[in-house]
Amino acid sequence: MHNLDKLIADWRKTMRAAPKLNHETLDELENHLRESVDQLVRSGMTEPEAFRHAVAQLGGAPAIGAEFQKLEHRTWLPVRVVIGIVVTAALALAILLLRRLDAGQSSFLLASHVFTVAVGYTTTLLVGALGICFVGQRCFSEFSLVRVRSLTRVTFTLGCVAAGLTAVGVILGMVWAKAEWGRFWAWDVKETGGFAVIVWQASFLFAHRLACGSARGILVMSVLGNIVVSLGWFGTNLLSGLHDYKGLLLLAVVVVNFAFFLLGLAPAGWLRGSRVS
């Protein structure tokens, strides 16, 4: 290996110690180092001298890493709230179902079905809530790329959790229905609602893959999940025992969510001009 290449390979190893310096950033810094060495060699230095000088001028891994660390954002407040709600709701529901199991009011299969479906649906609703927060804040200021990327990762993870739980819940429900009613599936209103939610969750995850991490559309789209889950979960209950005020409430949920979806299509910062630091 050429002497300079060896020196640079060793330098890259030391730079990798800084956690915030990824491969692409190291390529960029290496390119800078090579330009600097070339310039110093042209001005009369030997290659090792030029390398030492260029490295000193570039700065050490801890200092550069610390500067890159400052670019990291703290987790967005709505994300922390949503994750807190998912965990709390899951725990509360688990305790409630365990009590009912203890009291002999429910079978393990039915309790597991209720738990997984309810947490799956709730998680989808909370991803939609994140979408609403995103749309609301974006009316006033554009989100940074780092934050949008991190939100994309969070919504994908929550989307996977929701889809996985709902799918397991529906399968458990089918097994329970077979045992209780002698059939797996009959396209009743609840089953149709569950099917619609699963189709939505699969479409959401598929859209994530298509969007390849550029997530504004995904986050705006997640608001529509609120409509699908509200209709699939609560709409089916209404069909079996219709009350006017509940119907109106559901209609309001649909209208408000659709309005947020449309707001998400507007340019960032339209209510206050784009943010410029």
Added chain:
Amino acid sequence: MKIEKELVAASSVPLVLSILAEDDNYGYAIIQRVKELSGGKIEWTDGMLYPVLHWLEDQRLVRSRWTKSESGRKRKYYSLQPDGRKALRQQKEQWTIVTSTLNQLWRPQHA
């Protein structure tokens, strides 16, 4: 006389945006341009420029792309975006206010 590091840090964003307003450019050349224009008085620790460039990109003020130079070396070029031009206009206004205020205070009769 070298410029103090706090002032160098504060001026890094308007300097980078102004250089990119001239033309697309890459890190090493941006530093050389600052040295040339300041007669070597503004001196960055070279590695500190890159977090600034990445922050500007994160804020969508600049955009980057990798290209190959004539020598075959890969370079990451940065170009100013419309929001970056807007930010530069604001920076110009703010720095003009600061320099004009100081100039008034430092006129010979006030010295």
